[in-house]
Amino acid sequence: MKLAMLIAFFTPIFLFAQESVLTGKITDASSSDVMVGASVTLKDYNVTTQTNGSGGFTFKNLKNGRYLLQVSYIGFKPLEKVVQVNGNTHISLSLEKALLLADEVIVNATRASANSATTFKNINKEEIEKNNFGQDIPYLLNQMPSMVVSSDAGAGVGYTSMRVRGSDATRVNVTINGIPYNDAESQGSFFVNLPDFASSVDNMQLQRGVGTSTNGAGAFGASLNIQTSVLTDSAYAEINNAAGSYGTLKNTVKVGTGLINGKWTFDGRLSRIISDGYIDRGSSNLKSYYLSGAYYGKKSILRAVTFSGQEKTYQAWNGIPEAKLKGSQADLLDHYYRNQGDLYNTVEDSLNLFNSDPRKFNMFSYKNQTDNYTQNNHQLLYSKEINNQLSFNGALHYTKGAGYYEEYKYGQKFNKYGLTPITINGTTINKTDLVRRRWLDNHFYGLTYALNYRPSNIFDFVLGGAYNEYKGEHFGEVIWARYASQTENDYRYYDNDATKKDFNVFGKATAKFNQLNLFADLQYRRVDYTFVGKDHNGVDLEQNAVSNFFNPKVGATYQLDEKSNIYASYAIANKEPSRKDYTESSTNSRPKPEQLHDIELGYRYLRNNVTAGLNLFGMFYKDQLILTGEINDVGSYVRSNVDDSYRIGVEFDSKWAVSPKFSWGVNASLSDHKIKEFHEFFDEYDANFAPIGQQENVYKNTNIAFAPKFIAGNEFAYKPCKGVEAAFISKYVSKQYLDNTSNEARKLDAFFVNDIRLGYQFQALGLRNIGLALQVNNIFNEKYESNGYTYGYIFDGNLVTENFYFPQAGTSFMFSLNVKF
Structure with a gap:
């Protein structure tokens, strides 16, 4: 059964017929230069792409109808436009520079961009919100490549940990708004001290490997750059x-x-x-x-x-000791006698060891x-x-x-x-x-x-x-x-x-x-x-x-x-x-x-x-x-x-x-x-x-x-x-x-x-x-x-x-x- 489920990782489960195609080009309104790396989203469907080297973008397999298109780029006013798709459709859009400076410039110095020679992945606010059920931040990053997460209490609340490419949290440099978060002495990051912090996060970037220069201890496995909430126009x-x-x-x-x-x-x-x-x-x-x-x-x-x-x-x-989790009664007795007076000192300790649920001890x-x-x-x-x-x-x-x-x-x-x-x-x-x-x-x-x-x-x-x-x-x-x-x-x-x-x-x-x-x-x-x-x-x-x-x-x-x-x-x-x-x-x-x-x-x-x-x-x-x-x-x-x-x-x-x-x-x-x-x-x-x-x-x-x-x-x-x-x-x-x-x-x-x-x-x-x-x-x-x-x-x-x-x-x-x- 597991083999069949693993195959599912690489086998699509649905087939879709070709339908209409929406293409477009994004330029700077003041200079007419094409804008590379602008984010383009079909708002109602949360499908996002980025403009290519010519400022172009493409959405395929669209049914004919009206779509709300959202375009954003750091330092420019976000643009929303309703687009009518009837067969293959092409549009041209221009972005105007923002009257107000964008919050993203706060973390730009330690961030990797779309053309950086750095291995990284971003997670945006919408992705954070739909996965935030109260578990610690490492669990929101679980679908990142090379990521393994764990929880001491077993359910993702309380003390949690993460490893990236096998490197533990002491080798993952964490910054919040560009400011170091890792403990200066142990060098770990204790997200238990930031309960529900994800509810105040706008976006995160995980750079694997050394990454770009950042603040704090050296990144020996990865760097996690967290940006908190940014400007919201309306109350x-x-x-x-x-x-x-x-x-x-x-x-x-x-x-x-x-x-x-x-x-x-x-x-x-x-x-x-x-x-x-x-x-x-x-x-x-x-x-x-x-x-x-x-x-x-x-x-x-x-x-x-x-x-x-x-x-x-x-x-x-x-x-939990292996003898309790996986062993026989004889294994558990051997473990008990080896550790009596050290891990187990009282009658209550003994009853707890022998009578508790093996997976919850x-x-x-x-x-x-x-x-x-x-x-x-x-x-x-x-x-x-x-x-x-x-x-x-x-x-x-x-x-x-x-x-x-x-x-x-x-x-x-x-x-x-x-x-x-x-x-x-x-x-x-x-x-x-x-x-x-x-x-x-x-x-x-x-x-x-x-x-x-x-x-x-x-x-x-x-x-x-x-x-x-x-x-x-x-x-x-x-x-x-x-x-x-x-x-x-x-x-x-x-x-x-x-x-x-x-x-x-x-x-x-x-x-x-x-x-x-x-x-x-x-x-x-x-x-x-x-x-x-x-x-x-x-x-x-x-x-x-x-x-x-x-x-x-x-x-x-x-x-x-x-x-x-x-x-x-x-x-x-x-x-x-x-x-x-x-x-x-x-x-x-x-x-x-x-x-x-x-x-x-x-x-x-x-x-x-x-x-x-x-x-x-x-x-x-x-x-x-x-x-x-x-x-x-x-x-x-x-x-x-x-x-x-x-x-x-x-x-x-x-x-x-x-x-x-x-x-x-x-x-x-x-x-x-x-x-x-x-x-x-x-x-x-x-x-x-x-x-x-x-x-x-x-x-x-x-x-x-x-x-x-x-x-x-x-x-x-x-x-x-x-x-x-x-x-x-x-x-x-x-x-x-x-x-x-x-x-x-x-x-x-x-x-x-x-x-x-x-x-x-x-x-x-x-x-x-x-x-x-x-x-x-x-x-x-x-x-x-x-x-x-x-x-x-x-x-x-x-x-x-x-x-x-x-x-x-x-x-x-x-x-x-x-x-x-």
Whole structure:
């Protein structure tokens, strides 16, 4: 059955007869120049194409009748025109320059354009809206090429993650309005701190590979550029409610003033998402708001944006042991006895392990085993068109984050917390059960800028950069202990501070010679990272690390004809280690920065309502940081530099508007991810569990963990009449290894998941729009795991392996009602 379903990825299910053809040409009203890359949409049917190298566009297979055509291009007034199609029809349209500067110029400096020698894909507001049922942003990107997403709680709400070309979120550079979002220390992006942020997003661009120069840490897998809501001319109000499986409920209210006196706009959103989660006790309670106020001059924009997210999420980040998920009763008993006194300490723990649902087991049972965090983001964005050739974008930003995760710990040694043993009735007590909170209180602030100079249609220059500073306080508190020793309430047992200064400057130049576009992109980045204080093990952290990076990029695009082009690029990116790599090492064992050489070769095709892209990539790493199991000179398991590793592959992405009623989108990637020589280390213990040392194994040309060879996505969308759409969405991911040894006993099995989305948009009761939508996820109830981890050790001469998995939800649904006033 799965084979037949896979074949469906590449086999159209409907045939349509040839009907009328609508062609057209778009020009600049002031200069009569043709406009290449303008977006042209059949509004009622959501079929979109772009103008080719001659400013032309084509829609095929149209029935005779009236169509609302919408044309848009950055810096020009959008145009809507009703077109009467009677047989083959040709029209010519001209766009006028906008009286107000377009919001899109804010992110232009870090965006790839239609002719860029960069591998990228855009997702617009309409696509975001119809897929936004309250899941995190990674789930809205699930149909991007080479994308794999996962959820700790199993249903896409709470802690979620994504991998692009096998690279995790610490290697995906995320910016919001050009401002870095990745955590400065761990380098990951925690979208749980942005609940329902998609409701305030206008568009997103995902660049795969190194991409263009951007702000923040180096992109080692991809860059995600998010732009928030832009100018809306008319006042509006919107209420969106969604409800579904696992007690999931989403409530959103949005309001906006539209353009006041031709100059001012104000927008706001308030959201709440709650969910019990698919995993036992995997609950989420998320709240957020978004506020924006903007001033639009004829040649300038000043926009103030503030958004906040508050999350309380029950911990589900330990996963499910393989013995519980897939093993026999004997396997589960063996696992229990191996981990008794470590993972399982009480009768309640034992009952939970043996009696819970194997796919929903959560080893945490303490009622407040939660993660709690609030993040407030503030941005001041300014854009100025100085003259016809010169423009400037700048931004100031400040983010305040504070929160903790709370956990119950059994049998903790007093000296681990800087406490002294106590004596009760002549008995010395060295351990206690306790509840602790580990806190992070941080500030992130800085500025970004870009100066764009375009002396002619041939040359384009950008000078940009940023300075950002992070200050983070890390501390832990014991808020309760069975035996209190000398502690008081909220006793602080460790405290350390970190400061990270990140400066970058980049210059980009683009030149066009007939059909050939050339670009060069040079970036210098300096990182200064300092630690003071002691960590949770009482180890002095005082260190300072300074890194200087040069990141050059060059590329070319050649326009083969009006409908297709080819491109090639070569880029070098450098990236500093993350916090843990520094804090759990000494200056002698500190890992080196990583370096990536990225080669992209691609072909883009746009013709007759078909957009398609085929690209080859080669990502070659020097000193990539990978977990090996080796203990360093301070007794920690941290990542080690691997001398040579690579990712090579081919990606395909296409969308075909077969007719105004039916469209077919498909993407696929076939890739290979290798480490030329990998050294694995296992701890070794004798029969009494006394440590002996470490055993080393060496592997040649082994697979990189979490890097599936084949990923494919598919979407059939059918619109039988105006306002109605049905979509069948599929995702296939081949097997992935949990570590870098290519061991079949440590892997995630391949999975194939299918969803259905139904939508109905209509007008009634004097309302601007009413939208009903239903999404049924995993309709065939595929039992699969999309993430996991593994560790092992040698006990009494035998290798013991512990695998843990994160099962994803079975068949589930979300229903939404959206009302626009």
